[in-house]
Amino acid sequence: MIDGYKVADSDGNEKSREYGWSIGFGLQQADGLQPSEYAHDVARRQIAGQISYGQAAQEISEYHAANPSQKEHREADVVSQRISEILQMPxxxxxxxxxxxxxxxxxxxxxxxxxxxxxxxxxxxxxxxxxxxxxxxxxxxxxxxxxxxxxxxxxxxxxxxxxxxxxxxxxxxxxxxxxxxxxxxxxxxxxxxxxxxxxxxxxxxxxxxxxxxxxxxxxxxxxxxxxxxxxxxxxxxxxxxxxxxxxxxxxxxxxxxxxxxxxxxxxx
Missing domain, CATH: 1.10.3290.10 (Fido-like domain)
Known part of the structure; x- marks a missing residue:
């Protein structure tokens, strides 16, 4: 019997997630932006499979809502996560x-x-x-x-x-x-x-x-x-x-x- 269609894993694997976050963080330099240490911590946990991309996005959003003093990092943090997620697309x-x-x-x-x-x-x-x-x-x-x-x-x-x-x-x-x-x-x-x-x-x-x-x-x-x-x-x-x-x-x-x-x- 021929296998049917399968739903692609939108969270990728550890290697592809590390690749995505690396590019996501790096691309912020093109516009002179710097991701926060908090976003790097979220990325490490997401790469390890402890949280999903959706959870990573939520944690970053909640962090910036609670820490307005970090607003200079918000765009870099949010966009880095989204670039990494998009790069999981097959x-x-x-x-x-x-x-x-x-x-x-x-x-x-x-x-x-x-x-x-x-x-x-x-x-x-x-x-x-x-x-x-x-x-x-x-x-x-x-x-x-x-x-x-x-x-x-x-x-x-x-x-x-x-x-x-x-x-x-x-x-x-x-x-x-x-x-x-x-x-x-x-x-x-x-x-x-x-x-x-x-x-x-x-x-x-x-x-x-x-x-x-x-x-x-x-x-x-x-x-x-x-x-x-x-x-x-x-x-x-x-x-x-x-x-x-x-x-x-x-x-x-x-x-x-x-x-x-x-x-x-x-x-x-």
Missing amino acids: TFAFSPGVLKAIHGKLFAGVLSDDWTGVWRTENITKQEPALGGQTVQYSDSMWIEPTLEYDFSEEKKRQGSYQRASREDVAESVFGFLSGVWQIHPFREGNTRTAATFGILYLRFLGFNVGDEPFAKHSQYFRDALALANASDPAFKTAEPLQLFVKALLFDSSVQLKSLRTDEPFAH
Whole structure:
């Protein structure tokens, strides 16, 4: 008799939970946030299987309700737990709607309701240290949806050729796509963490073994590499740091990723 469908374990296993929390905590560095020691304790117990993800979320919520002096850590704590939980998902769908859903899951109750899980409606800038204080030119808010639809459509077409391409070429193409999504900056806040979470799920969908250390220890580098890849000023624009990050993430864990936050453009 053929076995029927089975319900996937949404809490993963000890190894996958450790992987998820490592990335969840590390990605907060991309926005200069620091998780609390309490969240690290919750993570240790959740990784060990003593509590579920739902219980971990509840404990973190109750802790911050009772400790308003720790508000500087709240976003990092809540979002770290949610990233780890999302990374237990054994399923994936490739669409802008999934990107939007991930943002909604990560930031519900953390960011303003009118910023969460919706495309931004304002035009924004942000001083980037890797660009000497300049901003990346993000998409105009009125172009976000059609631009994302186009980029996803083009990437969907490329997927047909990935089976015949080298893994290095596939990785380069995928990160070119993810870099473009990040440049659009479809959300008011939380774009880097959302793009990274979506990107990990997508890479796994394509059969890549995605290491945790580059995101866990070098998420600030990742953001700066995206800024450099999308810089308008030719004195700063370069894809080399992002290519190095991809190599460290997918092919060679011995690659060293050094800070890109200097007063000089990245050395070609």
